[in-house]
Amino acid sequence: RQSARIEKRPLLQRALGVLLADGSVHVLAAARSAMPLACAAAVAPTSSAHVLRVVELAESGDTRGRNADGARGVLELEVPPAPQDAVAIEVQVNVAADGAVAASCTARFAEGSEKEPVLLAAVDVPAPAD
16 A cells, blocks of 8 residues: 655745736746746847846736736846847746745757857845745
């Protein structure tokens, strides 16, 4: 006879997403997702410097096209222009069980390219104080 014990894990209270330049939000993790968690999304590269915002949303649904109404900022990343030949920017967000958040943006190149991914920006936000 086999048995398993599943530990109760803390949950995200709200959905987590990336606010895109057009004002829409790409949802990375649904509300009530178990922490710790790691999520990523590929977004279009930009030829100019910009600020990428990770936000909390009241509800999650479709993964694209949501507006930012009611969104609360979690962190901001100042992202330099992507290399000209980048095909995507990968946004990676990690949330620790204690609520600390780490985020990064990496330029990705065409499959088969000899170029290695390039880290454009990264930030760590400590867990909230109790």
